[in-house]
Amino acid sequence: xxxxxxxxxxxxxxxxxxxxxxxxxxxxxxxxxxxxxxxxxxxxxxxxxxxxxxxxxxxxxxxxxxxxxxxxxxxxxxxxxxxxxxxxxxxxxxxxxxxxxxxxxxxxxxxxxxxxxxxxxxxxxxxxxxxxxxxxxxxxxxxxxxxxxxxxxxxxxxxxxxxxxxxxxxxxxxxxxxxxxxxxxxxxxxxxxxxxxxxxxxxxxxxxxxxxxxxxxxxxxxxxxxxxxxxxxxxxxxxxxxxxxxxxxxxx
Numbered sequence: 001x002x003x004x005x006x007x008x009x010x011x012x013x014x015x016x017x018x019x020x021x022x023x024x025x026x027x028x029x030x031x032x033x034x035x036x037x038x039x040x041x042x043x044x045x046x047x048x049x050x051x052x053x054x055x056x057x058x059x060x061x062x063x064x065x066x067x068x069x070x071x072x073x074x075x076x077x078x079x080x081x082x083x084x085x086x087x088x089x090x091x092x093x094x095x096x097x098x099x100x101x102x103x104x105x106x107x108x109x110x111x112x113x114x115x116x117x118x119x120x121x122x123x124x125x126x127x128x129x130x131x132x133x134x135x136x137x138x139x140x141x142x143x144x145x146x147x148x149x150x151x152x153x154x155x156x157x158x159x160x161x162x163x164x165x166x167x168x169x170x171x172x173x174x175x176x177x178x179x180x181x182x183x184x185x186x187x188x189x190x191x192x193x194x195x196x197x198x199x200x201x202x203x204x205x206x207x208x209x210x211x212x213x214x215x216x217x218x219x220x221x222x223x224x225x226x227x228x229x230x231x232x233x234x235x236x237x238x239x240x241x242x243x244x245x246x247x248x249x250x251x252x
Contacts, residue, residue, distance in 0.1 A: 012075045012078055015149050017047070024153070027082050030047060030057070033077030063077075071141060103126050103128075103129055115144070117235050117239075118147040126245075128156065129157075131156060131157075132159065170197075175216040187220065187241060187244050202234055
């Protein structure tokens, strides 16, 4: 089947419901595979309510219609045709937030990892995420599923470089932080209560020395195994750091 390259499809009721609630992109239409049973009726009823509120058409379709528009098997008979992701300004991520915690995810090679990292950051209360112009929102369906719909709800801004984002947030009163295993302070000994912009590097490139040199705070995630020298992946790092930020701030 030929499809317009600009067509974006979200798969699964969680992703579709998040898009309808999130307001981060236009939802053009929702399609639900015809079925029966109480579970199907509940899902359909929920989607009917959300699409009615958002003034989005909902259509019942057959199995073939769904199969031609999905990449995985976890769609549950629900897809949505949507427009491109809408981003916000760097400055808007801190407006009205008492102690903003902003994270830049840079250089992540896998859209599933990108979605998983978003999921942890959202759960731990990050105020927003920054990405570079080349990001994984072209794989919106995968990212939405991996993030449990968070990608459709988390405020996200774009910055050409990590340095530009850091300069912007420093001027707005945030401390600039990054993770490294050299010349770093333990995550659990650092003060993470103040407004914070954190750069998390991807699986291959990591974080440049020049950025680490100008950071206000370089964090290290300590290991119990003294002989383990490898760095953690970005998904684990994002979760560990974000929940330590949450823990410290909840203990104020």
